[in-house]
Amino acid sequence: MTALEVRGITKAFRTLKAVDEVSFTVEHGAIYGFIGPNGAGKTTTMRICATLELPDRGDVFVDGVSVLDDPRRARKKLGFMPDTYGAYPQTTIREYLDFYARAYGLAGKARKATVDQVLAFTSLAELDHKLIHTLSKGMKQRLCLAKTMLHDPSVLILDEPAAGLDPRARIELRELVKALAAMNKALLISSHILSELAEMCDGVAVIESGKLLAQGRVDAIQKRLQPHHTIWVRALCAPDALEKALLEEPDVSNVRAERGGFGFDYTGDDEARARMLARLVQRGLQPVEFAGGEVKLEDIFMSLTEGKLQ
Amino acid sequence: MSPAEAQALAGKETANAESGFARWLARADDRLNPILVKEVRQALRGRYFRNLFWLTVVLATGIGVFMIFIANVNGDVDELGPNFFTATFGVLSFAVHTFVPFWAFQSMGAEWEENTYDLLVISDLRPRQMVLGKVLAATVQGLLYYSAFTPFLVSTFLMGGVDILAIAVLIGLSLLASITLSFVAVAFSTLGKTKIVRAGLAMLLAGALLPMSFGAIGFGTLLVQESSVLRDPDFLLGLAFFATALPLVSLFACAIGCARLAHEEENRSTLLRILTSTITLVTLGWSVYVYGFLFRGDAEWLAALTSIGIVASSAAYLFFVTEAEPFGRRVAQQVPRSTGLALLALPWLPGGARGVALIVVHGVLAVLVTAALALPLGDPEVVAFVAVFQLYAFAIFGLPSGIAAFGIRSLRGRTAVRVLIPLGVGLAAFLPALVGFVADHGDWMRFEHPFNPVYVLACVASQRWEDATGGLVVLGATVLFALIANTKRVARAVAETQRCAQARREREARHAARDAEPSAGPSAELGAGGASDAATER
Ligand SMILES: Nc1ncnc2c1ncn2[C@@H]1O[C@H](COP(=O)(O)OP(=O)(O)OP(=O)(O)O)[C@@H](O)[C@H]1O
Ligand SMILES: [Mg+2]
Numbered sequence: 041m042t043a044l045e046v047r048g049i050t051k052a053f054r055t056l057k058a059v060d061e062v063s064f065t066v067e068h069g070a071i072y073g074f075i076g077p078n079g080a081g082k083t084t085t086m087r088i089c090a091t092l093e094l095p096d097r098g099d100v101f102v103d104g105v106s107v108l109d110d111p112r113r114a115r116k117k118l119g120f121m122p123d124t125y126g127a128y129p130q131t132t133i134r135e136y137l138d139f140y141a142r143a144y145g146l147a148g149k150a151r152k153a154t155v156d157q158v159l160a161f162t163s164l165a166e167l168d169h170k171l172i173h174t175l176s177k178g179m180k181q182r183l184c185l186a187k188t189m190l191h192d193p194s195v196l197i198l199d200e201p202a203a204g205l206d207p208r209a210r211i212e213l214r215e216l217v218k219a220l221a222a223m224n225k226a227l228l229i230s231s232h233i234l235s236e237l238a239e240m241c242d243g244v245a246v247i248e249s250g251k252l253l254a255q256g257r258v259d260a261i262q263k264r265l266q267p268h269h270t271i272w273v274r275a276l277c278a279p280d281a282l283e284k285a286l287l288e289e290p291d292v293s294n295v296r297a298e299r300g301g302f303g304f305d306y307t308g309d310d311e312a313r314a315r316m317l318a319r320l321v322q323r324g325l326q327p328v329e330f331a332g333g334e335v336k337l338e339d340i341f342m343s344l345t346e347g348k349l350q
Numbered sequence: 351m352s353p354a355e356a357q358a359l360a361g362k363e364t365a366n367a368e369s370g371f372a373r374w375l376a377r378a379d380d381r382l383n384p385i386l387v388k389e390v391r392q393a394l395r396g397r398y399f400r401n402l403f404w405l406t407v408v409l410a411t412g413i414g415v416f417m418i419f420i421a422n423v424n425g426d427v428d429e430l431g432p433n434f435f436t437a438t439f440g441v442l443s444f445a446v447h448t449f450v451p452f453w454a455f456q457s458m459g460a461e462w463e464e465n466t467y468d469l470l471v472i473s474d475l476r477p478r479q480m481v482l483g484k485v486l487a488a489t490v491q492g493l494l495y496y497s498a499f500t501p502f503l504v505s506t507f508l509m510g511g512v513d514i515l516a517i518a519v520l521i522g523l524s525l526l527a528s529i530t531l532s533f534v535a536v537a538f539s540t541l542g543k544t545k546i547v548r549a550g551l552a553m554l555l556a557g558a559l560l561p562m563s564f565g566a567i568g569f570g571t572l573l574v575q576e577s578s579v580l581r582d583p584d585f586l587l588g589l590a591f592f593a594t595a596l597p598l599v600s601l602f603a604c605a606i607g608c609a610r611l612a613h614e615e616e617n618r619s620t621l622l623r624i625l626t627s628t629i630t631l632v633t634l635g636w637s638v639y640v641y642g643f644l645f646r647g648d649a650e651w652l653a654a655l656t657s658i659g660i661v662a663s664s665a666a667y668l669f670f671v672t673e674a675e676p677f678g679r680r681v682a683q684q685v686p687r688s689t690g691l692a693l694l695a696l697p698w699l700p701g702g703a704r705g706v707a708l709i710v711v712h713g714v715l716a717v718l719v720t721a722a723l724a725l726p727l728g729d730p731e732v733v734a735f736v737a738v739f740q741l742y743a744f745a746i747f748g749l750p751s752g753i754a755a756f757g758i759r760s761l762r763g764r765t766a767v768r769v770l771i772p773l774g775v776g777l778a779a780f781l782p783a784l785v786g787f788v789a790d791h792g793d794w795m796r797f798e799h800p801f802n803p804v805y806v807l808a809c810v811a812s813q814r815w816e817d818a819t820g821g822l823v824v825l826g827a828t829v830l831f832a833l834i835a836n837t838k839r840v841a842r843a844v845a846e847t848q849r850c851a852q853a854r855r856e857r858e859a860r861h862a863a864r865d866a867e868p869s870a871g872p873s874a875e876l877g878a879g880g881a882s883d884a885a886t887e888r
Binding site: 124 | 377388474
């Protein structure tokens, strides 16, 4: 069964359509990135999935349970980490988790064991006596993630979990997320830090002004959007000679000077690309670097959204 | 990670045998309300409550010592007991009837103000647990105050001049009132989430709680200094009425709080409707007892009691008659499967038209009970009074909401109708008075005109039928219009109820067929039932 199915949801705030006919699915064990510029409707979509907002139209199914028909059952299967949330004053980390564990109906030794487990999972075990309103932003993020995992949800929805984390904490978060996916959980993660999502996501959904612009595997979207690769080459020869040679090549367009070499768009396949490199060598241009062609989430994001931003 | 895994993990640790008491304690701990546990932990660590507590205790001691001193100086030791009692009970009354409920209000509001509510609501906590948790935490604080103050109060008995039974009755009632006020405060707190609205609510609540504390002090002084009232049947009846009203108010406030905290797709109306019916039945029961047995044939009591029932219910009526007409998707699936049962339950199901049906049911019930009681005793005018009263309820709530139901769908529009109904009644009484003032019409100027329900009811009660005629004609016309305005939506509500009952039967038949035939897929039930029209009209 699909872990998370968003089916044609629409939500308007007065005249503003925050979410407009958005549909996508996330499978168990998959990490799904949710990207879009500020105000695109990511948080609104996620809040609808988490039963915190009602859609005007459409429905969301969590493990086949509709968030409209049976919000209570859907909530049990869902873990949601909002982008902003408050912390109770005069409460320690352990008390905070103990409170939510009680709220989820965990009792006795099982409750203590579960709290210990999520504390260990998020490396908070040694800080468990600290008051939460004294915690740093990154520590609070971890605590919220720990809280989100208490009831062992099969679908996790994380709204900008990496916001405010230092580079080390980001890497740790990525490992946590991957570990969760390995436990066969479905994860929907929104973020502005695209490179971060690219490294861990199995698929992405790109949203702008409430409309879904593209979704699917990162490389598939890339192929659909840009039938060409971007290649960058640097050679020891005179720049003019290299540029002239590139312009003579078939399948090459949009040659531009970049970082002491030349970047260009290339539409040929890998074999043609190998032959081109061989020709550059034969002509005595002495190429020393010949790179590119990788899929970049930034590029997808920019090419999908830049038109709308104007 | 999963509870089962955790259980297994925990099982390894249970090598050392536990005492029965520790096990019992652990089990009790598991059953505690999570919010209560959280709040008490916070309060114990925080400085606010501790300081306030000691401050009040010191204040009460100070006042007591001061009064003993004054009494010794003046040499009149007779009045010492009652005065000392009033002083200490005064401080206690502010603590438990103002501070504690207000704390409950703030504590519920903090969930929104501190942005913790979203995490709370998606947890497995039920709205009931949230409301109860806040009230229980407030009650624990209240009990601390009582335990600190009871020695003071009882010592006034030793000083003489104070009745111990009166003290016991007073403390019991005061505790009941404190809990009720906390329920009301929490329910009040759920009414608004934005800063401005909350500030207004806080002022309103403080403005209501302070007089309550003063009232409690006045009541306490009366009870303690003239404890002979405890042998007055009229006073005892009032006390008993009060004592049954408090739990009902608590339940009602609790239900309002739960409805406000529940998911918008849940049924947020039925419980409140049942409670409103309970209030109607309890007041009718009181009228049977008082009118039929206690003060046999005292028509004023009967009229007063049935009026109290409807006045107490009218705030709830305001919400019932302005609810969205169609069932939500989830409620549509919960309609009883038998058509007969569904129609019987119709007045207690959500929806504006079904709210009008509830008013009619209550009205008919009240008139029937009154008639059964009053006619044999030869009091037909009481029946007339109650009937007119109920007709007013039907007209006042039915007409505006019936007209609005033709065009208004949005939440905002329905909220506007909720404000307009009481406003309209006020204007109907006030505008003719203004006209009378301009036209120099003496009766109208004194609010004695046919558009003022209070005047018309007063005429009916005192059997001045000639004065009441104009008002009864206006009432009759309004009732007629209200009937016309409501026919269509009530018919629609009945049809929808029948449809949902049938849809549920069909759905369950499908499920049964599928269970009998295991090869079918599991997702056939999605979107079933009479829910589609509700979804589009939301
Ligand atoms: N409660 C609300 N009332 C009115 N408008 C709202 C509300 N919530 C969101 N919006 C609007 O809906 C649009 C989408 O907001 P949303 O928070 O979903 O964007 P987002 O993609 O999460 O943005 P960001 O990247 O900045 O977090 C915005 O234009 C926002 O102003
Ligand atoms: Mg956002």
